[in-house]
Amino acid sequence: MEFQPISGIWALVAMSLKVTGMFTALMIVVAYTTLAERRVSAWIQDRHGPNRVGPFGLLQPIADGIKSILKEETLPATASRLFFVMAPMLVLAPALVTIAVIPIAAPLPTPAGVVDMIIADLPIGILYILAFSSLSVYGVVLGGWASNNKYAFLGALRASAQMVSYEVALGLSIIAVLMMAGNVTLTEIIWQQQQLGMWFAFPLSLAFILFVISAFAETNRLPFDMAEAESELITGYHTEYSAMKFSAFMIAEFGHMATASALMATLFLGGWDLPGTWDNAFWYDGQLIKGFAADGSVLLASPALWKTLATFAGFAAKTGFFLVLFIWVRWTLPRFRYDQVMALGWKVMLPTSLAYVMLIGGTILVLDEVGLMWGFSYGAALTAVSTFATVGFVFYLDRGRVITGAAAKHAQRVEVKTISQAAPAGD
Amino acid sequence: MAISVKVMHRPAPETTSYLRAALSGMALTFKHMVNPAAVTQQYPEEQTDLSPRWRGTHRMEVHADGRPKCVACGLCPTVCPANCIRLVGGEDDQGNRYPIVYEIDEFRCIFCGMCQEVCPVEAIHVGRHFENAEYTRDRFVYDLDRLMEQDHPVTLLWDPSDPRSE
Numbered sequence: 001m002e003f004q005p006i007s008g009i010w011a012l013v014a015m016s017l018k019v020t021g022m023f024t025a026l027m028i029v030v031a032y033t034t035l036a037e038r039r040v041s042a043w044i045q046d047r048h049g050p051n052r053v054g055p056f057g058l059l060q061p062i063a064d065g066i067k068s069i070l071k072e073e074t075l076p077a078t079a080s081r082l083f084f085v086m087a088p089m090l091v092l093a094p095a096l097v098t099i100a101v102i103p104i105a106a107p108l109p110t111p112a113g114v115v116d117m118i119i120a121d122l123p124i125g126i127l128y129i130l131a132f133s134s135l136s137v138y139g140v141v142l143g144g145w146a147s148n149n150k151y152a153f154l155g156a157l158r159a160s161a162q163m164v165s166y167e168v169a170l171g172l173s174i175i176a177v178l179m180m181a182g183n184v185t186l187t188e189i190i191w192q193q194q195q196l197g198m199w200f201a202f203p204l205s206l207a208f209i210l211f212v213i214s215a216f217a218e219t220n221r222l223p224f225d226m227a228e229a230e231s232e233l234i235t236g237y238h239t240e241y242s243a244m245k246f247s248a249f250m251i252a253e254f255g256h257m258a259t260a261s262a263l264m265a266t267l268f269l270g271g272w273d274l275p276g277t278w279d280n281a282f283w284y285d286g287q288l289i290k291g292f293a294a295d296g297s298v299l300l301a302s303p304a305l306w307k308t309l310a311t312f313a314g315f316a317a318k319t320g321f322f323l324v325l326f327i328w329v330r331w332t333l334p335r336f337r338y339d340q341v342m343a344l345g346w347k348v349m350l351p352t353s354l355a356y357v358m359l360i361g362g363t364i365l366v367l368d369e370v371g372l373m374w375g376f377s378y379g380a381a382l383t384a385v386s387t388f389a390t391v392g393f394v395f396y397l398d399r400g401r402v403i404t405g406a407a408a409k410h411a412q413r414v415e416v417k418t419i420s421q422a423a424p425a426g427d
Numbered sequence: 428m429a430i431s432v433k434v435m436h437r438p439a440p441e442t443t444s445y446l447r448a449a450l451s452g453m454a455l456t457f458k459h460m461v462n463p464a465a466v467t468q469q470y471p472e473e474q475t476d477l478s479p480r481w482r483g484t485h486r487m488e489v490h491a492d493g494r495p496k497c498v499a500c501g502l503c504p505t506v507c508p509a510n511c512i513r514l515v516g517g518e519d520d521q522g523n524r525y526p527i528v529y530e531i532d533e534f535r536c537i538f539c540g541m542c543q544e545v546c547p548v549e550a551i552h553v554g555r556h557f558e559n560a561e562y563t564r565d566r567f568v569y570d571l572d573r574l575m576e577q578d579h580p581v582t583l584l585w586d587p588s589d590p591r592s593e
């Protein structure tokens with residue numbers, strides 16, 4: 001049975017359904033991530049969290065939305081009106097469009113043809129995500145500046161410095177993935193992970209770690225929430241915002257979280273790929289294939305509805321894992337000092353990712369020269385090299401040479417000392 | 428005299444393991460996340476156990492035929508230190524005294540429980556009860572009908588297992 005890509009009027013129908021569905025799904029994920037954040041933080045702190053609106057508080061995001069819409073919009077008297085109103089839009093839009101290039105499941109067969117479960121399989125894939133995610137810093141800076149508030153401005157400055165710094169490490173850690181995949185489209189990155197027989201988190205473990213750290217910084221989440229730093233800057237760049245404009249910033253933050261989680265899942269945990277070769281699917285030469293036979297001929301894939309659903313569940317689980325990780329880290333680790341953030345970004349992340357790109361590039365070159373086939377042993381060799389690099393990196397960080405400050409776990413030895421003083425005369 | 432001073436011994440930066448400290452912190456929060464020892468009381472569903480000696484808003488005991496047990500002797504307004512009880516007694520044709528007006532201003536009341544202690548017929552009681560919210564202030568003057576309607580448990584004033592409050 002031959003599978004053809006969907007075409008004609010049905011392609012338009014499928015595209016509109018996908019756009020509507022993905023947008024709705026992203027908004028629902030964002031809404032429920034806000035609830036998850038509050039519930040998980042409550043559990044971590046031995047509280048209950050919001051559990052009054054609906055069963056287990058599940059309708060809380062709706063109540064929050066209604067509250068935000070009904071609240072008064074304030075406009076500071078000295079604010080720059082145009083930019084003040086523009087900033088939330090500038091933040092919100094990039095956060096919502098980046099999800100478009102991330103594939104969420106295996107292709108779905110329909111009577112009219114096979115539908116790719118991705119809105120736009122752009123040939124520039126990751127570059128599109130990088131471009132749009134760095135656009136959101138304009139909204140942050142503009143919001144902080146237009147508020148005409150010194151805390152908001154400081155928050156915006158910190159945010160821009162931090163996002164620009166960590167974008168370098170973010171981009172460089174992606175380079176390793178691109179060298180492995182040989183392409184920037186996310187469908188092909190998933191396909192190469194399927195062909196390799198292992199997810200890139202293992203052969204590129206150090207890039208994975210660097211990417212996760214940079215993603216935390218890029219999304220302005222603790223321990224990198226310099227931009228908000230509520231104990232220092234009130235709430236940073238959105239201090240002066242209220243009602244739905246404030247909500248737009250929050251939706252953008254959680255939208256970035258969702259996109260970053262989906263991106264980490266795609267780049268390093270195989271995206272929608274599940275273990276085994278049964279779900280592999282890729283458009284090659286107009287045919288949907290699941291791999292190559294030993295003699296170089298193609299093996300045709302057999303997409304099915306249950307495969308699409310299973311791979312979507314896998315993708316959702318991986319993304320959900322990273323979302324919980326975001327929340328979990330936020331409620332565990334304290335905020336970095338500003339100089340620590342910059343030191344970590346420029347003195348550790350940047351050189352490490354540069355050196356790692358060299359290391360992986362060299363290793364790939366050697367493996368290709370040796371003539372190793374792209375497959376499990378190729379991945380195993382890279383895993384060995386990467387593990388070595390990761391252990392070295394962790395050992396270096398772990399000695400506390402970079403981030404010095406308060407004492408660690410085993411430093412909490414408190415000694416109570418008694419100082420004797422002479423009694424005052426006449427007592 | 429002596430002064431206690433806490434001296435923190437912090438290790439040198441080169442010997443500190445921040446990653447291990449961070450990971451142990453993550454482990455600790457994870458333990459709480461999957462198994463939260465929530466201590467918050469879910470108030471409307473879970474009620475506090477009030478002490479048997481709790482003294483709250485009043486309740487008037489009634490006879491089986493619905494008459495108040497109060498005989499309008501006037502001891503409770505006399506003993507009341509806050510002067511919050513207004514009593515106008517009357518007498519029926521058999522010569523039984525009964526309250527015509529019996530009002531307690533719960534805002535003035537200091538919940539000392541002396542009205543219950545002094546009552547010779549165990550008619551007026553302070554109750555084990557605290558949910559008294561009202562929409563208007565005048566609702567806090569409880570008249571006789573209101574006092575007779577109350578059905579919450581009444582205080583023991585003393586704990587039988589600890590009669591001397593030790």
